[in-house]
Amino acid sequence: DAKTTQPPSMDCAEGRAANLPCNHSTISGNEYVYWYRQIHSQGPQYIIHGLKNNETNEMASLIITEDRKSSTLILPHATLRDTAVYYCIVRANTDKLIFGTGTRLQVFP
């Protein structure tokens, strides 16, 4: 079973920041937070992951609360190509990925 809770859908205007929340209240100390996205009819794409500290890469930023019970993925300037299903996954280092149903992000012009 997925260990995360995400809203089923969100909208975002093009050029604005998209903030995608994820709750993982039962996360263990050795579990990382991973984010993937899946554009229709393609394979999932790895975005970012983190343990405790906030992380940033060329695609997005990951903000993890101090108690690690929730996190937010931030796409700073959303484009139409960011329309996809976004999956938040918690996973210990050698565990398998468990994908839930994710958040369907619709970016509109």
Added chain:
Amino acid sequence: DGGITQSPKYLFRKEGQNVTLSCEQNLNHDAMYWYRQDPGQGLRLIYYSQIVNDFQKGDIAEGYSVSREKKESFPLTVTSAQKNPTAFYLCASSQGPSQPQHFGDGTRLSIL
């Protein structure tokens, strides 16, 4: 370019036939994975392999078989024992079990 190649993109199977889906990677990754995705659902793990000549069952291995004779290849056979094989099949690889997984573009299997 380095990546994961799945072929074919679309595959049709007659009832009672076995069919093999190809997955090749040139990323020099040790670990490889097969997932199944049904419409509106998340991914479910079928089989995974952390090293050549070794593989383990995932959550829904019944009706499927795999082999890992070469590091770069991890073919999946959907056997006639799989009663509901119509789905989107995704292959992934990673440098190791603790590293992010990178996915191919999938094979969509349909029953005629």
